[in-house]
Amino acid sequence: ETGVTQTPRHLVMGMTNKKSLKCEQHLGHNAMYWYKQSAKKPLELMFVYNFKEQTENNSVPSRFSPECPNSSHLFLHLHTLQPEDSALYLCASSRQLAGGSSYNEQFFGPGTRLTVL
Amino acid sequence: AQKVTQAQTEISVVEKEDVTLDCVYETRDTTYYLFWYKQPPSGELVFLIRRNSFDEQNEISGRYSWNFQKSTSSFNFTITASQVVDSAVYFCALSEAEDSNYQLIWGAGTKLIIKP
Numbered sequence: 001e002t003g004v005t006q007t008p009r010h011l012v013m014g015m016t017n018k019k020s021l022k023c024e025q026h027l028g029h030n031a032m033y034w035y036k037q038s039a040k041k042p043l044e045l046m047f048v049y050n051f052k053e054q055t056e057n058n059s060v061p062s063r064f065s066p067e068c069p070n071s072s073h074l075f076l077h078l079h080t081l082q083p084e085d086s087a088l089y090l091c092a093s094s095r096q097l098a099g100g101s102s103y104n105e106q107f108f109g110p111g112t113r114l115t116v117l
Numbered sequence: 118a119q120k121v122t123q124a125q126t127e128i129s130v131v132e133k134e135d136v137t138l139d140c141v142y143e144t145r146d147t148t149y150y151l152f153w154y155k156q157p158p159s160g161e162l163v164f165l166i167r168r169n170s171f172d173e174q175n176e177i178s179g180r181y182s183w184n185f186q187k188s189t190s191s192f193n194f195t196i197t198a199s200q201v202v203d204s205a206v207y208f209c210a211l212s213e214a215e216d217s218n219y220q221l222i223w224g225a226g227t228k229l230i231i232k233p
């Protein structure tokens with residue numbers, strides 16, 4: 001596998017379900033990101049992990065819970081979601097230089113299309 | 118305040134026409150990076166280019182070219198001789214070097230439709 005992979009590609013869940021989205025990067029990067037993309041809205045950054053440490057949580061509801069066990073894997077645990085959480089969830093990774101300027105183009109996975117019923 | 122503006126919500130042209138996508142940004146940093154990404158219908162965002170604030174040279178890559186003008190805070194993207202496969206949503210983004218989280222600030226995107 002190359003690049004950034006995400007599973008599943010599509011997910012339909014009820015509001016009481018618990019599910020997890022998985023992201024894996026094969027690029028040797030040290031930063032990973034979760035984004036939400038809803039129709040007719042700009043990309044929303046949800047979480048950032050640098051060197052496995054969460055460095056950003058953009059006021060995301062607690063029903064979204066990220067996990068980064070190592071620099072190659074990122075999970076987004078979902079529970080008691082709402083219909084308005086239906087969106088495309090994109091994972092990205094980048095190579096960051098600690099403490100300085102960064103070559104920070106982010107590389108994206110194909111996304112998980114989530115539908116909450 | 119929105120820092121990246123893509124004023125064109127949707128553009129539709131006929132194949133082989135040239136098309137320019139506009140991007141205007143706002144930042145107080147002297148060091149920053151600008152990006153363009155392409156999102157085809159499949160959904161995956163594809164990185165196209167990164168430009169840093171100290172490099173104002175225009176870039177050409179095949180049918181794609183980028184015009185970076187600091188004086189007008191713009192980083193426009195031109196596709197020459199457009200093709201149907203160029204149909205996608207194109208995003209411009211900004212990253213400020215003083216942001217220790219290296220966040221990308223995204224424009225709203227321009228949907229480009231190339232008609233055969």
